[in-house]
Amino acid sequence: AQSVTQLDSHVSVSEGTPVLLRCNYSSSYSPSLFWYVQHPNKGLQLLLKYTSAATLVKGINGFEAEFKKSETSFHLTKPSAHMSDAAEYFCATVRSQGNLIFGKGTKLSVKP
Amino acid sequence: NAGVTQTPKFQVLKTGQSMTLQCAQDMNHEYMSWYRQDPGMGLRLIHYSVGAGITDQGEVPNGYNVSRSTTEDFPLRLLSAAPSQTSVYFCASSPAGIGYTFGSGTRLTVV
Numbered sequence: 563a564q565s566v567t568q569l570d571s572h573v574s575v576s577e578g579t580p581v582l583l584r585c586n587y588s589s590s591y592s593p594s595l596f597w598y599v600q601h602p603n604k605g606l607q608l609l610l611k612y613t614s615a616a617t618l619v620k621g622i623n624g625f626e627a628e629f630k631k632s633e634t635s636f637h638l639t640k641p642s643a644h645m646s647d648a649a650e651y652f653c654a655t656v657r658s659q660g661n662l663i664f665g666k667g668t669k670l671s672v673k674p
Numbered sequence: 675n676a677g678v679t680q681t682p683k684f685q686v687l688k689t690g691q692s693m694t695l696q697c698a699q700d701m702n703h704e705y706m707s708w709y710r711q712d713p714g715m716g717l718r719l720i721h722y723s724v725g726a727g728i729t730d731q732g733e734v735p736n737g738y739n740v741s742r743s744t745t746e747d748f749p750l751r752l753l754s755a756a757p758s759q760t761s762v763y764f765c766a767s768s769p770a771g772i773g774y775t776f777g778s779g780t781r782l783t784v785v
Contacts, residue, residue: 571714594772605764606717606776613772652716660724660771661707661732666716 564589566636566653568665576673581625581640583668585653588634595636596654596662597627606652612636623647648672676700680765680777687755687784695750695780697765703775705768706748710734710761711779717764723748724771755784 569584587593597609610621617629627638638651653665681696699706704725709717719732723742737759739751748767752759762781766774 596773598776605778606766608773608775611773656771659722659730660705660768661719661722662717662766662774663719664709664716666714 564593564655564657564663566595566655566663566665568651568653568668570668571666572669572671574671574673575643577645578642581638581643581647581670583638583651583653583670585636585638585665586634587636587653587655589655594656595627595629597621597625597636597638598652598654598664599649600652600667601649609638609651643670643672645672645674678765678767678775678777680763680780682780683778684781685783687752687782689755689757689784691755693752693755695752695763695765695782697748697750697777698746699748699765699767699775700746701767701769701775702745703767703769704745705771705774706742707732707766707774708738708740708748708750709764709766710759711764712761720750720763752782757784760784 565588567586595612598606610619612619612629620626625640650667650669654662678699707722708720711717721740723729765777768774
């Protein structure tokens with residue numbers, strides 16, 4: 563069965579330093595993978611998606627993620643954190659039925 | 675182009691009351707889903723639909739009913755509210771199971 567695991571429940575970085583949010587997946591076939599962001603008291607916004615094209619995926623707001631089949635990973639990165647990046651981030655994959663299954667989320671804190 | 679619209683945004687219910695959370699999309703998407711979000715649990719799938727007249731259960735369906743009589747609407751009914759159903763509920767839609775668009779959520783408190 564498909565699943566995703568987010569390895570950190572909370573990540574704290576200083577403004578201007580790199581961001582790394584980790585996600586591992588489990589799938590019996592080539593998966594579709596997503597990162598969503600949720601700002602406080604808001605809905606979910608799609609950051610980026612991987613659907614078996616280029617393994618390095620660029621998203622909005624300077625985020626990108628690399629699909630690594632050998633490591634079953636899809637980690638989210640950003641070279642330089644901004645205060646506005648403070649939010650909760652969710653990794654997700656698509657079930658065979660066509661709906662999403664989510665990781666438990668990683669809360670990103672950005673210190674000035 | 676409103677996307678996915680959820681109503682109400684906030685609701686307080688007493689234990690045992692019933693209510694319907696509304697979800698409507700104007701993008702002609704076939705796939706629609708309901709999730710609940712609880713702290714530390716991520717989003718868990720309640721029910722989903724792959725087209726009008728077709729619904730199925732997700733991970734946590736107990737205490738909830740759905741129907742899909744039109745492509746646009748996918749209401750979620752709480753039959754007899756319990757405190758364990760206190761949560762934030764999200765509706766989402768997708769054209770083919772890829773790239774879901776989410777509504778802004780309904781924050782439900784059951785007392």
